Amino acid sequence: MSRDLLLDMxxxxxxxxxxxxxxxxxxxxxxxxxxxxxxxRWALEIKQVFRRVPLLLAVTAxxxxxxxYKTMTVAGVPVLMVRHPDGDVRAFLNSCSxxxxxxxxEPSGNARQFSCPYHAWTYNHAGDLIAIxxxxxxxxxxxxxxxxxxxxxxxxxxxxxxxxxxxxxxGIDEFLCxxxxxxxxxxxxxxxxxxxxxxxxxxxxxAYDGYLDLxxxxxxxxxxxxxxxxxxxxxxxxxxxQRVSSPDRLVGDDADTAAANWSxxxxxxxxxxxxxxxxxxxFDGGGGRGVMxxxxxxxxxxxQSFTNQLxxxxxxxxxxxxxxxxxxxxxxxxxVVRDEDYATGLRxxxxxxSGLRGNVMFGRNExxxxxxxxxxxxxxxxxxxxxxxxxxxxxxxVVHGESGDWRRGEIRGVSAG
Numbered sequence: 001m002s003r004d005l006l007l008d009m010x011x012x013x014x015x016x017x018x019x020x021x022x023x024x025x026x027x028x029x030x031x032x033x034x035x036x037x038x039x040x041r042w043a044l045e046i047k048q049v050f051r052r053v054p055l056l057l058a059v060t061a062x063x064x065x066x067x068x069y070k071t072m073t074v075a076g077v078p079v080l081m082v083r084h085p086d087g088d089v090r091a092f093l094n095s096c097s098x099x100x101x102x103x104x105x106e107p108s109g110n111a112r113q114f115s116c117p118y119h120a121w122t123y124n125h126a127g128d129l130i131a132i133x134x135x136x137x138x139x140x141x142x143x144x145x146x147x148x149x150x151x152x153x154x155x156x157x158x159x160x161x162x163x164x165x166x167x168x169x170x171g172i173d174e175f176l177c178x179x180x181x182x183x184x185x186x187x188x189x190x191x192x193x194x195x196x197x198x199x200x201x202x203x204x205x206x207a208y209d210g211y212l213d214l215x216x217x218x219x220x221x222x223x224x225x226x227x228x229x230x231x232x233x234x235x236x237x238x239x240x241x242q243r244v245s246s247p248d249r250l251v252g253d254d255a256d257t258a259a260a261n262w263s264x265x266x267x268x269x270x271x272x273x274x275x276x277x278x279x280x281x282x283f284d285g286g287g288g289r290g291v292m293x294x295x296x297x298x299x300x301x302x303x304q305s306f307t308n309q310l311x312x313x314x315x316x317x318x319x320x321x322x323x324x325x326x327x328x329x330x331x332x333x334x335x336v337v338r339d340e341d342y343a344t345g346l347r348x349x350x351x352x353x354s355g356l357r358g359n360v361m362f363g364r365n366e367x368x369x370x371x372x373x374x375x376x377x378x379x380x381x382x383x384x385x386x387x388x389x390x391x392x393x394x395x396x397x398v399v400h401g402e403s404g405d406w407r408r409g410e411i412r413g414v415s416a417g
Contacts, residue, residue, distance in 0.1 A: 002181040005397065006267040009243075012399070013234060017247035022232045024364040025400060031360050031373055033352045036203045042302035045204075048380045049276050050075040050298065051165055052387060054152070054172045056278045057081065058160040059293065061193035061312060063089055067110045067125065071102075074297060077164040078102050079151065080114070084125045091153035091162045092127050097146040114148075123148055156180045158188025169384040174391045177239035183272060185264045186280075186291070192316040194290065194326055197309055199338050202345035204277070204298045204305040205376075210341050211271060211279040211294065212244055212368035220344060224336050235368040239394040240375035242368050245270030265289060273368075275375060283333075287326025289314040292333050303349050307342075309334070367400035 016022060035041055058070050058081055069082040071094055080094035080103065094102050101118040104111070113130070115122045120133035127148035132138055152163040154172040157180050161172050201207045210216070217229040230246035237243075248269065265284070272280040277296040282289070295308040311330045317323035351357065362369040382390055 002185065003264075003267075006182065006185060006264075007262070009236060009245075009397075010248075010262060010267055013245060013248045016234065017249045022247065022365065023234060023367070023400060025362075025367040025370050026364070028364060029362045029370045029373070031362065033357045033360055034355075036206055036349065036360075037302055037353045037355075039302050042203075042298065044380055045376070046075050046298060048382075049376065051077070052163075052168060052384070053170060053276065053379070054154070054161040054163045054168070054175045055276075056159055056274055056295065057091075057162045058089075059191075059193065059310060059312060060155065060158040060160065060189050061191055062108065062310075063160070065110065067112060068108070069104060069111060069114075070108045071104050071106065074164055079162060079164060080104055080148070081153070081160065081162065082111075082114075082125050089153055089155045089160055090125060090127060091151040093149035093151065093166070095149065096121050097129060097148065098132075103148075157184040158186070158191060159183065170387050170391065174388055175239075177241060177391060177394045179238040179241045179274070182238075182243070183280075185268055187264070187314070188312065191312045191314055194287075194311045194313045194317070195330055196311065197334065199307045199309065199334070199342060200299070201296075201305045201307055201342040202349040203302055204296055205373075206345040206348055207296055207305050207307065207342065208273075208277065208279075208372065209369050210345065211273055211296075212242065212372055213366060214244060214246060215363070215366055220340055221336060224332070224340065233365065233368065235371065235400040237371055237398045237400065239391055240275035240372070242273050242275075242371060243270055244273065244368055275372070283329060287313065287317060287322050287329050290326065290329070292330070294337075303353065307337070309337070371400060 055074060057072060057074065057079060062068070062070050063081060063083040066083050066085040069080060071078065071080050073079070078094035080092045082090055084090050094104060096103050096116040096118065098116065098119055098121050101116055103114045103116045103123065105117060113122055113124050121129060122131040124130050127150055129143040129146045132141065132143065149166055151166055152168055152172060154161050163170070163172065214229070214233040215231050218226045218231050220226065221229070232246050234245050234247060235242055265282070269282055279294040279296070280291050282291050284290070290311060290313040293310045293312060295310070297306050299305050311326070313326060317326055352360070362373070378390055379387070
């Protein structure tokens with residue numbers, strides 16, 4: 001069924017390409033500029049969004065073998081993830097039950113067990129407390145009641161989601177809205193993590209707006225890849241998650257005849273975003289097929305964010321030449337994001353911080369940004385009890401700007417010229 005949906009999306013894209021049209025939102029949307037700079041708003045976003053919804057914190061390639069672990073601090077919460085010997089991934093608050101010290105201090109590695117560097121209390125991969133240093137001197141303690149705090153975790157489609165609230169009111173399956181069935185066509189379960197790094201950027205929403213925006217590509221990136229890119233965008237949404245693509249004829253002379261030969265790589269083009277902080281963009285350079293998965297997190301204040309860039313390849317480089325080409329591709333992407341996107345965003349941050357601009361605008365051609373900010377507002381105002389209902393029944397894709405049955409090839413829109 002999910003491949004059928006991908007084919008429907010490809011035909012829909014092709015129909016717009018052949019008609020020279022583009023779907024649009026019903027109106028221009030204005031967002032208060034203060035939303036990007038206000039410390040109170042930023043704190044509310046941490047509390048109501050990043051601490052309540054599942055976050056994509058790792059890929060399968062990072063935790064391939066039993067004992068492989070990864071640590072990170074997310075919205076002020078230290079997290080420890082590990083591949084258990086039974087094959088499942090477990091996630092915990094990275095904090096010792098004794099005095100709260102962080103247990104694992106390296107960003108990643110492989111360990112038979114976890115021993116706190118402060119007093120050597122030791123835990124197994126299930127988070128059970130298995131040893132207390134100097135137990136006789138410490139005093140009587142029921143170790144079964146003092147394991148690590150478990151966090152909800154789910155691994156699907158080669159991606160690992162964690163809720164950093166152990167009592168999260170929103171289930172991971174509910175949150176994904178069926179989107180994971182489409183993401184599964186990447187086949188990330190067997191992909192190779194080639195390299196990763198972290199970049200500093202502006203307010204997390206300024207950065208995320210850019211991942212949803214094709215309008216800027218030929219302009220801001222005119223010295224890099226912009227001249228070959230379209231500024232026209234089609235947005236398909238599963239709840240808050242969105243796929244962004246341009247009208248594309250793909251291959252073959254006849255859409256229906258050629259569809260049987262379209263590969264998953266062709267059908268998965270564009271940018272796949274996962275609310276509230278993930279972008280997955282495909283590249284097929286000299287290093288072979290790969291994606292850059294960007295994990296975007298708020299920084300320590302409203303004007304700062306951090307982005308973890310993970311370059312994942314379908315196959316490990318077979319030789320030094322291919323590895324060098326993949327390195328060059330990843331370095332190029334670093335330049336584009338750091339020196340073009342985020343440099344512009346940081347200057348935008350200063351301008352908005354002046355307090356002299358009341359609003360920013362999202363045009364009818366920027367429906368993805370409109371959709372993102374709409375969902376953000378809903379989550380900020382929803383109570384914990386109301387949170388699951390926001391995602392109830394949201395398991396079918398919606399194409400922004402289309403009123404007909406787009407899966408039957410009915411499209412509307414305006415000239416894309």
